Amino acid sequence: MRIDWTALPEAVTKEVADRVGGLRVVPATTGDHAEIAATVTGTSGTVFVKAARSDFGVRSLRFERRVSEAVSGPHSPAVAWHFEAAGWLAVGFEHCAGPHADLSPGSPGLELLGGALTVLGETPAPDVPLFSPQARLGFDHPAMSGDTLVHTDLGPANLIVTRHGLRIVDWAMATRAAPWVEPAMLTPWLIGAGHTPEQADRWLARQPAWRSADPVVLDHFAAKNAAKWASKSAGSTAPWMRDLAAWTAQWSAYRIKTGPGGSVGGGDGEDYGGCHVEGVAGGQV
């Protein structure tokens, strides 16, 4: 849950100001997991600062810092510095300037994400104790196990299109899993960005990681994920939860309609020839 920058004690803000050469602070307007998340500018440049003081927040931010340090790929902002003061952990990340990625069908952001997915699908999990699929998702399947780095939260708010390319932020949920888990977790965001479930499946079928998955396992994943968000949203009024419940339900309903393992991609290499049912795509559930 986000709190205001002014809640930081002077011991922390002074340390930040010393490193950045000033304190022009613009709080982040998206995301709400990190306690403090803000762009800070000074004479030495611009840094993105995350800070936490609760036990959970500090553990989570420490984890995110370790993962970010270990993920040295071109798509992740570097950790510039970190310190602890007055009970707070503060981490300064390389600042990524640009808009969030538009993931609507045919958008340039989608193309950039496709490239990043290919890189991620080939990135071994770093030597950091990452989440397991069960711990991250609350459900499991033997085929979800693997040794690939999976971000698991590639919604538009965590994707920034900079003039140097796409940057993926917020590695707080990084998981060690099979590579197909990443694109599978992307489906609700694609549907939320205007893809029909069939379009989402088709686009993902271009990903080698997706094609490595058994379609029946994808069906299982879709059903479990939809059930999870249906149950979560039933106990909440949060609009984002309702959205995720609707998008995961649409994908699962589409896969059920196309028959066991009959949807696009998975297992059959380049052959995307699943049996598609006209008129189902995009249907409400």
Ligand SMILES: Nc1ncnc2c1ncn2[C@@H]1O[C@H](COP(=O)(O)OP(=O)(O)O)[C@@H](O)[C@H]1O
């Ligand atoms: N390194 C960064 N550079 C620029 N903006 C960032 C950076 N990291 C995060 N942001 C912005 O701040 C928002 C919140 O940060 P994020 O790390 O996603 O925190 P949360 O855990 O609260 O979702 C993101 O949605 C993004 O817009």
Ligand SMILES: [Mg+2]
């Ligand atoms: Mg975020």
